[in-house]
Amino acid sequence: xxxxxxxxxxxxxxxxxxxxxxxxxxxxxxxxxxxxxxxxxxxxxxxxxxxxxxxxxxxxxxxxxxxxxxxxxxxxxxxxxxxxxxxxxxxxxxxxxxxxxxxxxxxxxxxxxxxxxxx
Numbered sequence: 001x002x003x004x005x006x007x008x009x010x011x012x013x014x015x016x017x018x019x020x021x022x023x024x025x026x027x028x029x030x031x032x033x034x035x036x037x038x039x040x041x042x043x044x045x046x047x048x049x050x051x052x053x054x055x056x057x058x059x060x061x062x063x064x065x066x067x068x069x070x071x072x073x074x075x076x077x078x079x080x081x082x083x084x085x086x087x088x089x090x091x092x093x094x095x096x097x098x099x100x101x102x103x104x105x106x107x108x109x110x111x112x113x114x115x116x117x118x119x
Contacts, residue, residue, distance in 0.1 A: 006104030010075065013040045013051055048094040051080045072098055075105045 012023050023040065024030040031037060038057040041047050050068065052058060054077060058065070071079035080101070082094045 003104050006101065010101060010105050014075075014078065015053060047083065048086050048090055049080060049082050049098060051078055053078060055079055072102055074101055 013021060015021055020031050021040065029036055030041070038052060039047070040049075040051040051074060055071075058068075058079065067083050067085065068081040069084045071081055074080050080098055082091060082098060086094055
């Protein structure tokens, strides 16, 4: 049951068959604008987490790489980042959420050993 809930929550942020992300609804800027469509914003201010469709969607600029930090893979191939600017309780909450997504989306032994799941 928890895995199905996690999968449903994850699908809100991933592109559907038509290439649209349900999280953005009818907000065309985030659905089609080349500068926004590849990023998932989880808040209305600076993002606490970015989830991309693939490593190919990551901008090549070194400054952006430095701000994003290390990626975790969701569902086997979606890189997720918690920017280095996120700190304190907000970082802790973002890490807990990311760990939950990793654990429930990718139950393989490799994923479980990389970030132990607390259930």
